[in-house]
Amino acid sequence: MAALAPDRLRQEKRKSGGARELPALEYAEEGVVMRFAPNPSGPLHLGHARAAYLNDYYVRRYDGHYVIRIEDTDPRRVEQENYGLLLDDIDWLGLKVGEIVYQSDRMDIYYEHCRRLIELGGAYACMCDAAYFRDLKLEKRACPCRNQTIEENLGLWDRMLEGAFCEGMITVRVKTDLEHPDPAMRDFSIFRIVDTPLHPRIDTKVYPMYNFSVVVDDHLLGITHVIRGKDHIANTRRQRYIYDYFSWKPPVFKHYGRLSIGGVVLSTSAIKEGIVSGVYSGWDDIHLGTLKAIARRGFEPDAVRKAMIDIGIGETDITFSWENLFAQNKAVIDPRANRYFFVPDPVRLPVADAPVQTAEAALHPNEPERGVRRLLFEGSAVVPRREIEGKAMVRLKDLFNVNIAWKGEKPSLTYAGESLEEARNAHAPIIQWLPPRQARNCILKTPDGEVEGYCEEACAAECHRVVQFERVGFARIDAVAEDLVTAYFAHR
Template sequence: MTGIVQREFPELLSSRTKEEKKSLPDLPDVGNGGVVMRMAPSPSGPLHIGHARMAILNDEYLRRYGGKLILRIEDTNPSNIEPDAYQMIQDDLRWLGVNFTEVVIQSKRFELYYSEMRKLIEEGKAYVSTSPTEEFKSRKQQGLPVREREETPEENLERWERMLSGGYEKGEVYAVVKTDLNHPNPAIRDFIAFRIIDTPHPLEGDRYRIYPMMNFSVAIDDHFLGLTHVIRGKDHIANTEKQKYIFGYRGWKQPYYLHYGKVSIENTILKTTFIKKGIRNGDFTGWDDPRLGTLAAFRKRGFDPLAIRRYYVESGIGSVDTTFSWEIFYSFNRKIIDSRSPRHFFVSQPVSLKFDFEGTLNADIPLFPQASGNAEKGSRRYKVGKGSIMISSQDYAKLNGELVRLKDLGYFKVESSRIEYLGESINEDVQKWNPNRPLGKVPIIHWLSGNEVPFRVVKPDGTVDSGFVENDALNYIGMVHQFERYGYVNVLNEREGYFTHP
């Protein structure tokens, strides 16, 4: 039945699927002013493909509802900051096409955090402890308070002032927000909000010693920045619970929280500390090394950011853990770049065959296939005569002794170290050499002859394919090419390209 419908009335089905085109579910409680959302990376390095999910999801909703999208850089742990990251993150987001409307840097907001903490202490919702942290933790496990939790706001305030004015050493004191010591999930019970750090901050130097913990600064900022909706990974579910206590104490309206599942990305290096070390000791060429999952590497491999967007929109905001599918991602990207990628021949691991031919053959090879809609953009023209013709060793292994068609040149036969021209179209010589195989099935391969320059392609696993490419390819440096029967390659300069995908 459906088969008949598809055959007889395809328009019925296709129009229907267009209306149901996939998109993200609507957000609840969106007012007239749209949404206010935020992206909150820490500046430990540039963004990678995992961060892109957070950025794309937020940006998609901003596009749908309007409003504000704040880039909030969470630099409250000075020992884990890469100073260049403040800029790299913004570059990465712009490349992705994510339109953040303002930038907020947490290290500029310490005074706000201090004054809010003071209010909580005054209200008896927070305390300052000098008890050993082991004791703090073990008593929490048992649902018991440390001594200072029971003391008056005045006593705690006094310790808070002393903490701020440098009256304690690192590790000696910490400030805590109360939650519920009997919370069934021990992870939610009282959490540390401030601690002393003596490592200088890349932006602030040694101006501050008292650093907020993420759960504190996030709650304060989410409120004061007026967030309506928060989209974050589900690894933050417990953090959200903790932060809600602060909202409750201050009587603030909570944003609407949405937690998406973890994306694991196989065969890809994402850990910034590992990458940083690798760059320092020369294992990686930089943040854009093709083996890395950074957006910088994606850019250099020639991916279109739209493919990343489509991929994550299709993945949705489910809380199920997912595995990034390179296969599907490649397919999305291929569809976007195919029609604009000029075609060239790249012969890797070449075999050079002797070509004894009296005369000249003319090759006129379209730069774009006719179906691309770019056919009028021209072709590459070569003259081929006596000398040699190069084909890949992979093709050679299969074709020695066979009839072959060199693309846009003619029929040839390959015999040991020689190649012989049989004609442009089917003739007696061709028939004779190819007695049994149907002529429509003769393999068509790419080739080079006197029109080549040495070229290398760096693959995503770090290995290199060496060979030769048409010299015409060098007229299109900085573009993704399709090297026919090989794959897509971002041609970076006259010697080298990065492999995009098959």
């Protein structure tokens, strides 16, 4: 038995798809309830995908419950249209969603718990100017409001709810420890007033701060484990004060490191600025790391999932490379994608002495039963200029060989027989080509620019699917118009 152990361990670390097994969750046997908690300031990006999939992974592994919690307690960062975008993205990710809750539906719960916290002596209403308080805090000094009685604080709290104060006049703070060495821990704020704008879903001006609504929700929703970015490490420590006041048991927290991806901005606010200033065409601009953008480029959610699980929950900051995502996506897509010819940089040339004939090219080389594309050669072919440059012989794939004679810059093609052997012996490249009558204008959009050319007319039937342009790479057919096919390049 002991001899079998190493093999078995290895098996546990490898899943069938090549995805690895993450470390076990502590206390998982007592049940697992986790959450993904985005805020509706814009659509999701790869950074969100990590949080969403990491939590999703453990929910599935332990057959737990998954709560999607929309954190919309800042009216300034909430826009009506973003709710829909968010839900679309969550749908695309394919999470095992148990329930969806909106914090804006739970305001009364937060109010009630704030009152309780004040009654417990754990919070006070503070009317100090924010900057003034900050200075006191840095000097570890209490502000005058800290000594108010519970009754005074409750009175102020009631007047807050009645609308007696304007924005900035008052806040509720948790009584923590002014001597705490980390200034971030000292008497942080848990409620504020926001006069404008109005919240699209509710009618109130008193809003809970992140650290309060999250604690109340995590407890009430029965969240057992939280996996979030390490930018929340300080929040976790702050939240413990609230758990302690209520005598609640906090969930198990895990924090993963910062994720960046080469050449992509992963900040919702930065993206938004870019769109407004015209740098990006929209949320799905292919230069962005939004889910909408990568979906448009032909990335599959399962590939993103595997890539994110592979990264894991390490606390180290990482620079994720597109190559890793390409590899995962290729594994998902290659078996599915039908093959077609795309001819960039096209030139139309007659082929002397060539017989009229129909080429049959497999839709997928590993699955002949899928059938073939039929390309009727009638005397001339569209070929990629760069592929014949300087060559004396090439083979048009699935058709025949051609000799190329060069008069200066001008090539002239002559039929050179059917023999694949000869082409091989001559080291002739086997290249893609198109019959002019079956060629459709095609524009291939890549992050580095656009490539114009022609693709097979049959690509029109693959709209919104990913295909492989042979010898070029994988691409998603994005739009098919009268005389133009638009495709987005994914990767080789």
